[in-house]
Amino acid sequence: NILERIQGYISIEHEKALTETGKPPAYWPASGDLQVENLSARYSEDGPKVLHDISFHIKSGQRVGIVGRTGSGKSSLTLSLLRCIPTEGSIMYDGVQTEDLNLDALRSSITIIPQVPELLSGTLRANLNPFGQYDDAELNYALRAAGLFALQDELDEGRITLDSKISTGRSNLSVGQRQIFALARAIVRKSKILILDEATSAIDYKTDSIIQNSLRQELQDDVSLITVAHRLQTIMDADKIVSGA
Ligand SMILES: Nc1ncnc2c1ncn2[C@@H]1O[C@H](COP(=O)(O)OP(=O)(O)OP(=O)(O)O)[C@@H](O)[C@H]1O
Numbered sequence: 001n002i003l004e005r006i007q008g009y010i011s012i013e014h015e016k017a018l019t020e021t022g023k024p025p026a027y028w029p030a031s032g033d034l035q036v037e038n039l040s041a042r043y044s045e046d047g048p049k050v051l052h053d054i055s056f057h058i059k060s061g062q063r064v065g066i067v068g069r070t071g072s073g074k075s076s077l078t079l080s081l082l083r084c085i086p087t088e089g090s091i092m093y094d095g096v097q098t099e100d101l102n103l104d105a106l107r108s109s110i111t112i113i114p115q116v117p118e119l120l121s122g123t124l125r126a127n128l129n130p131f132g133q134y135d136d137a138e139l140n141y142a143l144r145a146a147g148l149f150a151l152q153d154e155l156d157e158g159r160i161t162l163d164s165k166i167s168t169g170r171s172n173l174s175v176g177q178r179q180i181f182a183l184a185r186a187i188v189r190k191s192k193i194l195i196l197d198e199a200t201s202a203i204d205y206k207t208d209s210i211i212q213n214s215l216r217q218e219l220q221d222d223v224s225l226i227t228v229a230h231r232l233q234t235i236m237d238a239d240k241i242v243s244g245a
Contacts, residue, residue: 015103022102029094029109031060032192032224034081039089041073041080050076053089056242060094060192061221065235066228068244074228077242078195082107094192111191115199116175117182125162127181134188136162145218146184147210148177175199176207183214194219197228208234 034057041051051073058064066074080087083098083106091098098106120127128139139162148160166173173181179199186194196215199208212234215225229235 022100022105024096024101024105028096028105029192031094031222032058032062033060033094034058034193034224035090035092036081037090037092039077039080039087039091041076041085041087043076043085045086051080051087054242056240058224058226058240060224062239063225063235063237064227064240064242065238066226066242066244067232067235072244074244075197077244078112078197078226078228081193081195082110082112108189109191110193110195111182111186111189112195113179113182113186113197115179115197117178119166119173119178119181121167122165123162124160124164124166124181127166128162128185128188138188139184142184142187143181145187145214146180147214148180148184174203174207176203176211179203179211180207180214183211187218190220192222193224193226195226195228198230198234 036057037055039051039054040049042049054077066077068074076085079085081091083091083103093106093110120130124143125136125139128134128142143160143162176199203211219225227235227238235241
């Protein structure tokens, strides 16, 4: 079984190599403006379309909710914004077409916070700053801004520092704490587009309100927030709603 799985991974079709070509201008992205036109997407080149001719415009700094029944394509839309699945149509991010854009540049400038964020085994510092690009002051600021310190009573280890150990398998962080932590990563990276897949019942009311407050207070005015919403309450104050059939 192990060999079969390894064989499966080896034979997966690779994405286009991340080359020097398609590098965006140095100042890009200067805003969170996102223009999507006639976007269609499928999971494989010959598979059925799961998104059909979607068009919308998100102005820089807008808060947008994505709603729709189960299977309507909310997750597929977020994947297609990062070009993780084959797409047709136009996705223009801060005036730059993403079709020919270097995937590394695209994916390092848009942050997705999934329902259950993945963490690496190691310290909090290593998780927030895997490539050693930021100093401790910036990391501590991001943790505070994201609201992690507001939860320290609940953490088994007591006080959280950048040296706190994170374990992956039997994780010592709850789903809500992981989301807050992923939000801190987005704040450190200064992403102009943040996609939040709202956590569902696994997250308690207190943690949810900490996340919502942090999103309202700490994101810069030019950061666009796209929330895949499961609770209507989360998107009550959204500027725009994108709704799937
Ligand atoms: N990995 C995949 N391969 C092929 N088809 C997929 C895959 N993931 C999702 N789909 C299909 O794409 C369509 C949209 O699914 P998607 O997960 O985007 O919906 P969703 O609105 O996010 O649903 P939910 O609210 O349950 O998370 C569905 O018909 C689904 O069967």
